[in-house]
Amino acid sequence: MVENNRWPHAHSIDEKYGKRIAYFSMEFAVHQALKTYSGGLGFLAGSHMRSAYDLHQNMIGIGILWKFGYYNQGLNNDQTMRVEFQKKFYTYLEDCGITVTVHVNKHPVHVKAMLLRPDVFGTVPMYFLTTDLPENDHLARTITHMLYDKEASTRIAQSIVLGIGGAKVVDALGGADIYHLNEGHGLPVAFHLYDKFRDVNEVRKHMAFTTHTPEKAGNEEHEIHFLDRMGFFNDVPLEETRNITGMNGHMFDHTLAALRLSKVSNGVSQLHGEVARQMWYGNEGVCEIKAITNAQNVPYWRDKALYHALETDDNAALAQRKREMKHPLFETVADQTGKLFNPDVLTIVWARRFAAYKRADLLLRDIEQFFELINRKEQPIQVIWAGKPYPFDAGAVHIFNSLLKLSYRQKNFAVLTGYELDLSRKLKQGADIWLNTPRRPREASGTSGMTAAMNGAINFSVQDGWIPEFARHGENSFILPVVDTMLPSEVQDEQDYHNMMRILENEIIPAYYLDREKWLRITKQSMRDVVPHFSSDRMAHEYYEQIYNY
Template sequence: MTQYNRWYHPYDIDEKYNKRVAYFSMEYGIDQAFKIYSGGLGFLAGSHMRSAHDLRQNMIGIGMLWKYGYYDQVRHDDQSMRAQFQKKFYTFLEETDITVSVAVNGHEVKVKALVLKPEVFGTVPMYFLSTDIPENDYLAQTITHRLYDPEMSTRIAQSIVLGIGGGKVVEALGGAEVYHMNEAHALPLSFWLLDKYRSVEKVREHMVFTTHTPEKAGNEEHDTNFLDRMSFFNGTPLEEVRKLTHMDGHLFNHTLAALRLSKVANGVSQLHGEVARQMWNENHGICEIKAITNAQHANYWTDDDLWDALQSGNDNVLVVRKKEMKHLLFKIVSDQTGKLFNPEVLTIVWARRFAAYKRPDLLVRDFERFLTIINNKERPVQVIWAGKPYPFDEGAVNTFNKLVDLSEKQPNMAVLSGYEMELSRKLKQGSDVWLNTPRRPREASGTSGMTASMNGSINFSIQDGWLPEYARHGENSFILPIVDTNLPEHLQDSEDHKNLMHILEHEIAPAYYHDRGKWLGIMKQSMFDVLPFFGSDRMAHEYYEKLYSY
């Protein structure tokens, strides 16, 4: 084997982080050039890999090499959204001589590992798995074509490749002491570990788990017999699977199995930790669920000039740099939409994955009132939307297209396509306000607001995810009052909309236009308060402290 095929790091391991950890994630947001992510889960994993490198941790990453990525978000001729699946080439990945075999639906599938060396993007060594090699038939090759493939058997095969194939790659590298599953996508790993250790107690000693969402779609369930036919359980007899996971029914819950086969788990904010414990604690045999709040890699996301101005106390430079960044964002707006936004005007951005519970259209619930507010001659407002729906979620795609239609004749409304890491950075740097409107408490973390704060964009949000740990209304953020979650959803939406519009009209716009000193104070406080706690160095340290050394 070459040096790239052994467990290696280009730095001396810090003794605090000496335990060998293999981190498994279906997606990673590492750099704009590497399109293997869909949203927040990937952004979080990418920041973790960068901070693990910066802290000199003894960790490697295991992921999937998606030939067509998630998808490229482009447009039809009428401006509506189109999902384009375009072949990707990554010349910065290097060959290894590691090829392993997994069983999928009883058939052997070869899995090749390619390495992303630390010096490329400043991550720990990472190994990406591909079945798109000549040794496999065409069907097997397609397993690693699309992230979150809509075909169910392909999705299960992807989990098998990540979990069992990834486990075998780690073994070829010399093995790990801790196997960390970022979401339950890699769950077949636990059954590979069972075969390796021959003891469920030993599996639990070595496996930890991060759960990311209270959403049903993020906590997969499948027919147990179907999973068995797909070779999901790595040859473990079905009766033993039922006994080990305490699931006797016909449905197999991946998250619940992960909680029963890990030594410890965590939610991704303090609030989400509470929500996760409420969700799962009635189930016997689960591990402890702690809370480690997500965070983002400050060096990657922050604008150096803006941060230098903040640290030196030079308010004039801070204001000038923020305006420059608005100009840069508005060039993208004009390029995509033909609209010329004004950097003097209050600019609100809603940008994240389009999903029903995130309510991307809450702001336009009463469109006439919305137009009255944004077209106020004394206090105008510009609004930008961006985000990728799951390409086969018709409801989310329709919401995106509805906003495109509504914005068509409005010079101060824009909907941007191609929401990936570079556009995300530009939106955070160029916005005055970062709007977040999930139905509470369904947003586990919502880390985009952290990187917005790092760039002088003030959070305007539902009190969900990480915000309760950070936000102080009128001091570093604008926060909506908590609405009774026992109300029917349409009444929750109505109440949140009423509060949203009131705060925008009577607090945010007046402060921006008529009390610049107050506005600048909130903006600066938001930047001061976000770091270092919501930087991923703290998070990466806590994982060693609270999960890996547990």
């Protein structure tokens, strides 16, 4: 072990993880009590911070302290989704005495770093940045109010605070060897480094980048003069910015710039690595794109009693514990909806962001068939949906509201609000089947199925993201056949729907109700196969091995 007295770690650093890594992310989900995340990107980053702590790695996290979080999800009087923005207060964050200044639209903005110490939630030291300070004017104070603000100029200001403000905080802490961007939101850090080194090759030595999505909306582009006026390029002259990024047109592609300014990058599953290389390798000057499959922190997510039953090969104890794990979820269902679910009934859960490509309503493609399926007297099904649509995405909110309205017609169909860490844990522990229905290959990773498998839920999924590396149909999962992605989306949806219903009716329902031995065998194999490969300890190790020490 090597000592580290510059960063406030709770332990000595393991010498094989000695490089100083500053990990920049717009979201971190480390605890229910800290509302600094919206979805999977944050869940992944939170698990990374936990495993970096567990492995004694020389890393710190740099994020933003969102005054209103993402949003609080509730219901209106007419039973449609309500979006609430409520101020959050965190007494366990410490003022570490570091305040830096950035320039947004030529105005100075003060940025204070608040420290989350390792012993609070079991993470490496984390610094959350806020502009909500008395010395800032009203507009500047609002920069760190809402995660993914709908106003473009505010979103750019948030990137400036994270990238340039975060880099200046790292400077105040003694600097870092590698600045790791978890998605492109913190890209202005590259221009801070360029201002420091005045050598783009030197910038590349210190930059690593993880791309999380093949979705166009997730790979931001903005008009280059707009970014220049906002201060995104940290006062690097525009022509010089064009030279070092290769952006010669009117639009500036954030992901492409990150790929050109980093020494190495990675996709977040093996399939996504292939997709990312196909997307970006046709552009001149991009760095190597590797693949490090996302993973989740096992000690945080896995139920200990269930795992003990697996280790001792006690089928009766495992089945009983899984039945018990449904109760907290069903109490939440009863509290929110007034419906009483039965722990002996097959329970299917779909829970994730309500992005269109994730197809939240695929199971409801034929409403009458769906109602007939879940209401069979001898083999009924309970279905639960949960997730937070982006609050300003009218289409996603409409799908959520449509599901809500349909759910009022059935006693065994529930839609829950408040999909955050605690509800996520209850859903994964209470599910028998974890349903995942994205259009392939648009799901980069989709880690929720990993933590579901850790808790005895069987994945029922399209072969996308991490699933091809894990799933064996009928052995540890139930998997939809791959459909031709060149077909129109409507045809793909129709084929996936019919395959899904066929597997449900012919394999999943009979196994659950008529062949408990087979059901337990698949459950146990799933739990065995998901760990250790999909543990974030493996992932955190691979980042040092393949990215930081590259």
